[in-house]
Each structure stands twice: as structure tokens, then as C-alpha cells.
Amino acid sequence: MQYQEAKEKFISTWGSLGSLWGINKAMAQIQALLFISTKPLSMEDIMQDLKISRGNTSMNLRQLMDWGIVTKVLVSGERKEFFTTEKDVQELARIVAKERSRREIKPVIKVLDEVSSIKNDGTEKTKELIKQTKALRELTDDLDTLMNKLVNQKQNWLTKSVLKLMK
Amino acid sequence: MQYQEAKEKFISTWGSLGSLWGINKAMAQIQALLFISTKPLSMEDIMQDLKISRGNTSMNLRQLMDWGIVTKVLVSGERKEFFTTEKDVQELARIVAKERSRREIKPVIKVLDEVSSIKNDGTEKTKELIKQTKALRELTDDLDTLMNKLVNQKQNWLTKSVLKLMK
DNA sequence: AATAACTTTCAGTAATTATTGAAAGTTTAA
DNA sequence: TTAAACTTTCAATAATTACTGAAAGTTATT
Structure with a gap:
């Protein structure tokens, strides 16, 4: 080629x-x-x-x-x-992660918060809605935080060591 | 509401x-x-x-x-x-990550590998193409691996501890 | 202040992607 | 084995999204 x-x-x-x-x-x-x-x-x-x-x-x-x-x-x-x-891939990843988090993930977390905090009227379906949206909110937040932390490591020693730890 | x-x-x-x-x-x-x-x-x-x-x-x-x-x-x-x-968010995330990796990320890594392994004719532009696509390949691979490892932890002790470590 | 060099905007159009609905296909029950 | 109950397929169409190109806008030069 x-x-x-x-x-x-x-x-x-x-x-x-x-x-x-x-x-x-x-x-x-x-x-x-x-x-x-x-x-x-x-x-x-x-x-x-x-x-x-x-x-x-x-x-x-x-x-x-x-x-x-x-x-x-x-x-x-x-x-x-x-x-x-931007020519540095680490920096590029940092920018993309930050922007996507701001533009898309944060607003979703906000909605999940609103939805999961409706009044619990004791019915099955309401309990399920609250339970599931709460779980989703937790997960979304964790993954968002993690992604941001990871790509934020300018020197990527942490990423490298976490990777190594997990292999 | x-x-x-x-x-x-x-x-x-x-x-x-x-x-x-x-x-x-x-x-x-x-x-x-x-x-x-x-x-x-x-x-x-x-x-x-x-x-x-x-x-x-x-x-x-x-x-x-x-x-x-x-x-x-x-x-x-x-x-x-x-x-x-699937009602369990962790399991859901695991499935999604695995599928996206397989359907989209892996094929991209393959192309980046092909592109970055062209013959180095010594020109500036060729050197730049090789250097940049190699860097991108590394990053893509790292993030892919990491994401899969993370969501693969059925019990999410690792995710939790990594999160804690980083806060 | 006129003009040339360049960039932005946006209405119209093209390309892509998602959706419908009815016909064809499949399964189960009598 | 027939018919009813249900699901799938897919050509036609709708909705969405991206792109063009020319006119309007901006900036620099003389």
C-alpha cells in the first residue's frame, strides 16, 4: 500500500x-x-x-x-x-471525553435524577421505574467519571498501570 | 412529576x-x-x-x-x-461494550494497523502518517481494552476501587 | 473609499436513514 | 388440513441529516 x-x-x-x-x-x-x-x-x-x-x-x-x-x-x-x-492523541481524547460528557452525558444524568426522584406511590411500576433509573444513573455517572479521570491523566502512568493490573 | x-x-x-x-x-x-x-x-x-x-x-x-x-x-x-x-445495568453495560468493541472498534484497529505499516519511504508526510496512526492505534486499543476490562468485572469491586483511587 | 481576497450564511437540494403497512410466511389449535 | 393467530419481510414513503453554491458579509490592501 x-x-x-x-x-x-x-x-x-x-x-x-x-x-x-x-x-x-x-x-x-x-x-x-x-x-x-x-x-x-x-x-x-x-x-x-x-x-x-x-x-x-x-x-x-x-x-x-x-x-x-x-x-x-x-x-x-x-x-x-x-x-x-491537536496532534497529541492523549490531549485529543481528553478534549473529546470532556465535550461529550458536557454535551450529552451530563444532561442525561440530570434527566435520570429527575425521573428517579418522582414520588413513590407504592405501586409496583413506580418502584420499578425508580429502581431502574437510579441504577442507570449510578452506572452512567461512574463510567463518565472514570472516563474523564482516565483521559485526564496527562502523563498516562495511571492508565498504563491500571491496564497492567487488569491484564 | x-x-x-x-x-x-x-x-x-x-x-x-x-x-x-x-x-x-x-x-x-x-x-x-x-x-x-x-x-x-x-x-x-x-x-x-x-x-x-x-x-x-x-x-x-x-x-x-x-x-x-x-x-x-x-x-x-x-x-x-x-x-x-436484561435488567442488571452492569450486565447491560458489559454486553454493549463487548458488542461495540466487536462491531466497530476492532475493525478500526485493523485498518489503523494496515495504514501504519505502509513502507516508510523516508518522506515527511509518510513519517507523519505512520507516527500519527500508530499513536491513534495505541490509544484506541488501550481505551477499548480498559473499557472491556472494567465492565467485565461482574462484581464491580475493581471499578469501585479504581474510582475511589482517582477521586 | 474602492476593490480584491477571503469567509460565512442559508435556502434549496441531495443523500441517508427510519418507518409504515400490507402481503407473505409461520405456527398452533381444533 | 384448515383456519385463525401471530410474526416477518420489504417496497414505498416519510423524516432526518448533510451538502452545495451563490449571495451577503468581512477584512485587508491600495
Whole structure:
């Protein structure tokens, strides 16, 4: 396999994996492209490489910047804007975990809290609803906390040692 | 908040959360309904409660059974089939983690391996592609392993102690 | 202050994904 | 073995989501 093929394979795989970490295809592909690029790219570069429209590129770059995954960089002597992504995978994971937690998991925990605190009228079905939503709330909270703690370890000694412990 | 409202809130929240654990809305809602139900439900029950068609119910129940989350139960004296879901959240998490790993993460790791093992022709861009995809492969593998190990602990002493350790 | 270089917005459209419902299929009971 | 009770399948359609491209907006240069 040659460079070009490998590059395309990486970008398309990472793109279709976007759903796993909660972002859309174009967003994931732009991030992938920047991730393996040796220098910052302009909007024009990205459009041409991924064959997507200017509007699409602009919108998705914005979202990536909202997530804190991509940043604008100024290239001296150039009028247009250039973009680059976080290159360190640990830091990338940290950002993604934090954002997903904030955007999706925390709101769900809030709803589970509300639901599980309805008045217990003593009926079977109410008891079951309370019991099950409480259990789900606990689990969601534990996994959320754990994920955040893990990826937060800048030096990943803890992750490594936990992994070793468990093998 | 009364039972009915709480129930609807739980089902719709869990449904829209489906994307987070990789299944579609109807699938997640059916699972949610079964999860808080005190007894197994028939296809008819599910259709009526969630206001979805027979076909949709049938297809999504099948998928839930494929995942191993929902099982058929025979109710004596009844001709039709009844369904129930795994009620233990730990076990549920274990199944979901295992399935997602198998369906999505493992195949990605395979591609990352292929891509990162292209011939190093010494150019900058090739070196960058190899370096970055290798880093991503390591991280993906670590997180996958960790997640599986964690939810695999039937008795969750390890999870608890790791959580405590990290707080 | 006019113009060129560039970016953003958004209505329209395309692509994708989910849902319906009725016909075909299957199982059980009489 | 027939018919009723039930489930599955799948082509058609609806709903959702993503993408385009051109016009409007912004910023820098002369």
C-alpha cells in the first residue's frame, strides 16, 4: 500500500468512525486530514483534498473549533486562514471525553435524577421505574467519571498501570 | 412529576441517547420500555405504548435480540411471544461494550494497523502518517481494552476501587 | 473609499436513514 | 388440513441529516 491509498483509507475510516465519538462524517474527515498533515492547511486545501464544498468546509471547521479540536493559525505573509488540529492523541481524547460528557452525558444524568426522584406511590411500576433509573444513573455517572479521570491523566502512568493490573 | 410523565421522559431521553451507545432511536426506546416494565411485554404492547408500527417493532426487537440485550420469554397459556430485557445495568453495560468493541472498534484497529505499516519511504508526510496512526492505534486499543476490562468485572469491586483511587 | 481576497450564511437540494403497512410466511389449535 | 393467530419481510414513503453554491458579509490592501 502506498502513501496516497493509506491516507485515503485512514481518512475514510476515521470519517465513518465519527459517529462513535459523536461527530459527523465531514467533521471527522477534516480532523483526520489535519491530523496527518505536516503543516497547517487552508480552507482551499481542505476543500480540494476531501472534495467537499466551501460552505461545508467552513461550517465543519467552525464546529471543530467549537469543540476545541482545531485552531486557526496565522501564516506570515499569507492573507488566508490556516488550520491545524491537536496532534497529541492523549490531549485529543481528553478534549473529546470532556465535550461529550458536557454535551450529552451530563444532561442525561440530570434527566435520570429527575425521573428517579418522582414520588413513590407504592405501586409496583413506580418502584420499578425508580429502581431502574437510579441504577442507570449510578452506572452512567461512574463510567463518565472514570472516563474523564482516565483521559485526564496527562502523563498516562495511571492508565498504563491500571491496564497492567487488569491484564 | 407523575409516573406517566416520568416514564415518557425516561423513554424519550434514553431513545435520543441511543446514538451514544450506537443504536437507533426505536431500538433504544423499546429497550427503555422493557427496562422499566415489571413484566414481559408482547409486540402489541410495545407497538401501542410507543406508537410505532408492527414492522418497525419486529425489526428492532430482532436487532435487540442480536445484540443479546432482549430475550423472548414464553408466558404459559399465551400464544404470542413476550419480550424482556436484561435488567442488571452492569450486565447491560458489559454486553454493549463487548458488542461495540466487536462491531466497530476492532475493525478500526485493523485498518489503523494496515495504514501504519505502509513502507516508510523516508518522506515527511509518510513519517507523519505512520507516527500519527500508530499513536491513534495505541490509544484506541488501550481505551477499548480498559473499557472491556472494567465492565467485565461482574462484581464491580475493581471499578469501585479504581474510582475511589482517582477521586 | 474602492476593490480584491477571503469567509460565512442559508435556502434549496441531495443523500441517508427510519418507518409504515400490507402481503407473505409461520405456527398452533381444533 | 384448515383456519385463525401471530410474526416477518420489504417496497414505498416519510423524516432526518448533510451538502452545495451563490449571495451577503468581512477584512485587508491600495
